Amino acid sequence: MAITLDKEGHERAFDLSPIVDDIDGAFLAADGVDRVRKGLDNNVFDEIEWPTPQRIGSPVARPANIICIGMNYAAHAAESGAEPPTTPVVFLKPSNTIAGPYDAAPIPPQSEQYDWEVELGIIMGSSAQYLASIEDAKQAVAGYVMANDLSERDYQLNGPAGQWTKGKSLPSSTPVGPWFVPADQVDPNALRLRTWVNGELRQDSSTADLIFDTATIVHHLSQYMLLEPGDLILTGTPEGVALSGRFPYLDDGDIVEMEIDELGRQRQQFFRATTATAEEK
Template structure:
């Protein structure tokens, strides 16, 4: 099932996508008569065990009065309750391309996942512009598989990790490369406003096997990144086990799982983003997240 947050003129609502493009949506707010569990995606995720059967029935036989067409798609979770968790250097070929760009030899993978975060103010939805700030003269892209936590938990063992996943979406970890290095850590270069496109919807965990999905990034029609989730150094169960150690994951928490090789700064010469560019991040089984670049 594909769940979406959309705006058809009455503000943000939750829905079920019933076609391949997102043009036909079952409005869960309307179908439920405005019931609280359907008011926001965060509320829907928290209530999912109780409402899943009802949503499945509505999707199978949509009430005509609850159907919407031509709505604007928003980020699936427009305002996360916490920072978005991110994983750095989780694909070996991406590690090596970065080292090569700096004149260094290949290196072994990190001994443990490298976590950082992006603030809620970074999140934008499909077709919303990612902003090119004057402070960011080395703007880059990173396609990623993003997962959404459903059942809360702390100290989650890898064997139980998938029990805690609600679903999956596409993330684009837009990055300021020189800022990233200037400040000696990653938050500033990766935490700018509008630097975390997410969407176009959430595919529920029961509808997608994330173990070997193709990820691609196309910029202005030119293929840049192309890899598979099976190339992750630390697979999803390990990431959840590691991140949840002593740290409670809650419904609606978002985790970006890392980007593969093909980023702009590692090209020769580097090719950074500028206003007018269009990024198209795709993940097999989910779809495509389109993001234009605009001057701030």
């Protein structure tokens, strides 16, 4: 599905099935964005009902990799009790944590410190390895999305060394979307990010405050790993999370809404997951 704006600013939705079943890395690597644009110009796609009554999934299909940057806003580093990093802090999330932007969100059965994190996400459009310049990094990006990097802080930080993978790997802990916006249609370094919990504003910042901007992140990561088309890179969250001690952690029935300028708004209602029985496993 593609969304466009008419002259009055109204959203219109179009069925992309004539050229693709799902937006994924292979499609993006094969000039998928340009193919959609040409199809829209040539009236190839049927217009469909919008808003749709159907479930909205992630705007980019399950990526091979989710690469995350930690403490990439100075104020968030401070509220976490850490100094701002001088080089990007990198960790990974499993790709099976991807969820849709409006899906109900499970809180782990034993969790007491489940936390929200609004983040700008980078979607890679081509392979990137040992990139020579920041400009090369910009050219490798297909577009941008919004994501919620849900994190269980006790699982993540408990113990002398921490256990980031445990705190960042929980089912449905990476809601993505609603929109994927092509890279040439948005300035990723001047976007307002906000989070509301039960209607109360918690995070309100701008990607202008990123310590490492999007192109710098892509260039840096390419020196240490192979980035592939469709990979999702989460660029970090600003201040205003529950870890700060200023707000309660998420609980059963809470509603989290997030918005990034030009990338849309997502909403999750949280529920307490139950422990599976042997038969259910």
